[in-house]
Amino acid sequence: xxxxxxxxxxxxxxxxxxxxxxxxxxxxxxxxxxxxxxxxxxxxxxxxxxxxxxxxxxxxxxxxxxxxxxxxxxxxxxxxxxxxxxxxxxxxxxxxxxxxxxxxxxxxxxxxxxxxxxxxxxxxxxxxxxxxxxxxxxxxxxxxxxxxxxxxxxxxxxxxxxxxxxxxxxxxxxxxxxxxxxxxxxxxxxxxxxxxxxxxxxxxxxxxxxxxxxxxxxxxxxxxxxxxxxxxxxxxxxxxxxxxxxxxxxxxxxxxxxxxxxxxxxxxxxxxxxxxxxxxxxxxxxxxxxxxxxxxxxxxxxxxxxxxxxxxxxxxxxxxxxxxxxxxxxxxxxxxxxxxxxxxxxxxxxxxxxxxxxxxxxxxxxxxxxxxxxxxxxxxxxxxxxxxxxxxxxxxxxxxxxxxxxxxxxxx
Amino acid sequence: xxxxxxxxxxxxxxxxxxxxxxxxxxxxxxxxxxxxxxxxxxxxxxxxxxxxxxxxxxxxxxxxxxxxxxxxxxxxxxxxxxxxxxxxxxxxxxxxxxxxxxxxxxxxxxxxxxxxxxxxxxxxxxxxxxxxxxxxxxxxxxxxxxxxxxxxxxxxxxxxxxxxxxxxxxxxxxxxxxxxxxxxxxxxxxxxxxxxxxxxxxxxxxxxxxxxxxxxxxxxxxxxxxxxxxxxxxxxxxxxxxxxxxxxxxxxxxxxxxxxxxxxxxxxxxxxxxxxxxxxxxxxxxxxxxxxxxxxxxxxxxxx
Numbered sequence: 204x205x206x207x208x209x210x211x212x213x214x215x216x217x218x219x220x221x222x223x224x225x226x227x228x229x230x231x232x233x234x235x236x237x238x239x240x241x242x243x244x245x246x247x248x249x250x251x252x253x254x255x256x257x258x259x260x261x262x263x264x265x266x267x268x269x270x271x272x273x274x275x276x277x278x279x280x281x282x283x284x285x286x287x288x289x290x291x292x293x294x295x296x297x298x299x300x301x302x303x304x305x306x307x308x309x310x311x312x313x314x315x316x317x318x319x320x321x322x323x324x325x326x327x328x329x330x331x332x333x334x335x336x337x338x339x340x341x342x343x344x345x346x347x348x349x350x351x352x353x354x355x356x357x358x359x360x361x362x363x364x365x366x367x368x369x370x371x372x373x374x375x376x377x378x379x380x381x382x383x384x385x386x387x388x389x390x391x392x393x394x395x396x397x398x399x400x401x402x403x404x405x406x407x408x409x410x411x412x413x414x415x416x417x418x419x420x421x422x423x424x425x426x427x428x429x430x431x432x433x434x435x436x437x438x439x440x441x442x443x444x445x446x447x448x449x450x451x452x453x454x455x456x457x458x459x460x461x462x463x464x465x466x467x468x469x470x471x472x473x474x475x476x477x478x479x480x481x482x483x484x485x486x487x488x489x490x491x492x493x494x495x496x497x498x499x500x501x502x503x504x505x506x507x508x509x510x511x512x513x514x515x516x517x518x519x520x521x522x523x524x525x526x527x528x529x530x531x532x533x534x535x536x537x538x539x540x541x542x543x544x545x546x547x548x549x550x551x552x553x554x555x556x557x558x559x560x561x562x563x564x565x566x567x568x569x570x571x572x573x574x575x576x577x578x579x580x581x582x583x584x585x586x587x588x589x590x591x592x593x594x595x596x597x598x599x600x601x602x603x604x605x606x607x608x609x610x611x612x613x614x615x
Numbered sequence: 616x617x618x619x620x621x622x623x624x625x626x627x628x629x630x631x632x633x634x635x636x637x638x639x640x641x642x643x644x645x646x647x648x649x650x651x652x653x654x655x656x657x658x659x660x661x662x663x664x665x666x667x668x669x670x671x672x673x674x675x676x677x678x679x680x681x682x683x684x685x686x687x688x689x690x691x692x693x694x695x696x697x698x699x700x701x702x703x704x705x706x707x708x709x710x711x712x713x714x715x716x717x718x719x720x721x722x723x724x725x726x727x728x729x730x731x732x733x734x735x736x737x738x739x740x741x742x743x744x745x746x747x748x749x750x751x752x753x754x755x756x757x758x759x760x761x762x763x764x765x766x767x768x769x770x771x772x773x774x775x776x777x778x779x780x781x782x783x784x785x786x787x788x789x790x791x792x793x794x795x796x797x798x799x800x801x802x803x804x805x806x807x808x809x810x811x812x813x814x815x816x817x818x819x820x821x822x823x824x825x826x827x828x829x830x831x832x833x834x835x836x837x838x839x840x841x842x843x844x845x846x847x848x849x850x851x852x853x854x855x856x857x858x859x860x861x862x863x864x865x866x867x868x869x870x871x872x873x874x875x876x877x878x879x880x881x882x883x884x885x886x887x888x889x890x891x892x893x894x895x896x897x898x899x900x901x902x903x904x905x906x907x908x909x910x911x912x913x914x915x916x917x918x919x
Contacts, residue, residue, distance in 0.1 A: 250678030421779060421782075428880075467779075467782045482781060598676065599675060600674065610880075
């Protein structure tokens with residue numbers, strides 16, 4: 204992690220400003236989506252499944268017809284790829300261009316998935332292209348399932364992804380959210396576990412029950428996303444979130460209600476600032492945030508995978524319908540799973556690396572033991588044992604039921 | 616004020632042809648046409664679509680059809696009445712505090728600002744050239760448990776280690792107050808600045824001491840500013856959803872955030888629309904009652 208973000212911008216602040224659900228930018232983006240919906244609703248609101256087109260198509264024939272192009276338009280989050288000091292260049296993208304001749308238009312446009320989905324869904328519903336050849340989406344968001352259910356993403360041609368077959372971590376293959384990795388492969392991953400400051404808690408923590416400890420009352424943080432909150436309620440009750448029943452959901456909601464009086468706040472991304480400032484002693488946390496905090500000088504902060512389970516999240520690369528350069532997108536996906544490219548990107552981003560073979564490259568060639576030996580970047584097999592998948596909602600009603608079970612805890 | 620509100624009748628135009636007369640009579644309407652088009656396209660149409668969507672049923676996958684599901688409004692109020700009431704309480708509290716802070720400021724600038732009045736006004740506005748979200752985040756930093764203020768007070772033993780301001784109702788109310796201050800200072804300044812100083816002197820000549828002169832003369836004459844600022848600040852603050860998310864904690868959720876969640880997280884457009892409509896209706900009724908009690912008539916009277 205020698206090549207850090209621009210020194211003048213505190214990454215946590217930057218993330219807080221650009222990525223959380225509460226930022227002004229995302230608010231403006233949402234306002235735009237709202238305005239668009241307002242116009243659309245003038246003549247009724249049609250369902251998203253109406254535009255469905257992917258089922259029953261011969262996709263191998265479709266792929267065979269796709270020409271090679273020299274362009275790739277990619278929508279990603281800010282600060283989610285290796286960047287040089289001035290912030291203008293992405294060395295891995297430059298190497299990709301030199302190798303393949305494909306020019307990449309890299310657009311750091313995603314501030315939050317709900318807002319981004321709101322924007323592209325209007326275009327996809329109208330049967331138009333989004334302008335992107337590759338987008339990101341997190342499987343733990345219902346929008347991921349919606350993209351697939353609506354036929355708005357193109358099934359991948361795995362014959363052109365040999366590096367994925369060869370180098371991808373086994374934990375990323377054939378996942379429950381997308382059997383056979385049909386529609387997307389993982390860009391980076393991370394864990395939702397527990398972050399804490401041992402100086403303030405006064406002891407080492409080991410269990411998810413510590414989030415329910417009244418001794419930390421007023422200094423316990425939880426996320427404001429119903430899915431993240433609900434999953435921790437289920438884990439506390441010893442239930443696997445991915446296979447939980449509706450009855451389990453209700454019980455988890457009751458467990459979370461018991462915790463609520465001790466919770467300081469249900470946070471978006473700014474939780475990390477609150478933890479760094481000492482407002483929070485213990486909180487739900489994303490592993491890359493704690494990793495970055497440690498590097499930035501908040502060395503007291505610790506992260507652990509609770510033995511009851513930690514939620515394993517991903518950001519997947521997908522090809523939206525009507526992409527003009529789908530072959531280039533596959534080309535990039537394959538490139539990203541090359542161990543040297545993965546090493547270069549991971550060394551900068553610091554999230555969980557999709558390519559275990561990148562570890563020796565980072566240790567030896569990039570000479571960065573702090574990253575290579577971090578369990579937050581290359582989790583051990585016992586860490587991966589506590590990894591739990593997010594629930595995948597069968598349909599909107601299921602998703603809606605989850606929200607009405609867990610939202611009242613957050614929206615108190 | 617009263618004079619400016621009346622449009623002088625056009626002078627008799629018997630010498631004009633019918634066509635010219637018609638043209639002449641329609642001119643004010645033609646001039647106001649752009650405003651009407653604007654109002655219809657950007658207010659009436661969206662408002663009607665929100666109302667229509669509120670009574671629709673369905674989900675984002677099968678689509679929403681307009682089924683006249685009117686009980687949606689009742690469900691919305693029933694489910695979220697706590698957040699609705701809380702939003703109004705926060706709105707009133709922050710507006711009253713903003714008035715208490717803004718009035719002396721505006722008064723001082725208007726009466727004692729001298730030739731530097733615009734400089735002082737500029738100073739009031741200066742922090743507001745910084746982005747709204749950054750200013751709110753700055754308060755999060757200032758008020759943090761181990762931060763600039765509380766950290767020192769705790770070190771000196773004046774506060775218990777567990778004490779915190781952030782994540783409480785008061786932090787949210789303060790955030791709302793702070794962010795709305797210039798919107799209260801400006802209308803107050805305009806109103807106070809207009810007060811004829813001779814009237815105040817006359818009150819003093821008639822043996823009114825300073826507090827009495829203020830209560831009987833200055834404050835009533837500044838009522839239009841108090842009224843305008845109240846509307847501006849109160850309406851904005853009731854619907855705010857940023858301060859709560861940055862400075863609030865559990866039990867501080869406001870209706871704006873609920874609407875946001877319904878729309879984006881749950882994709883429950885009818886609920887979001889119904890809540891927006893209910894919020895708007897309550898605001899309109901509240902403003903109407905407020906105007907009837909303190910507003911229009913008395914203002915006309917004072918400024919006449």
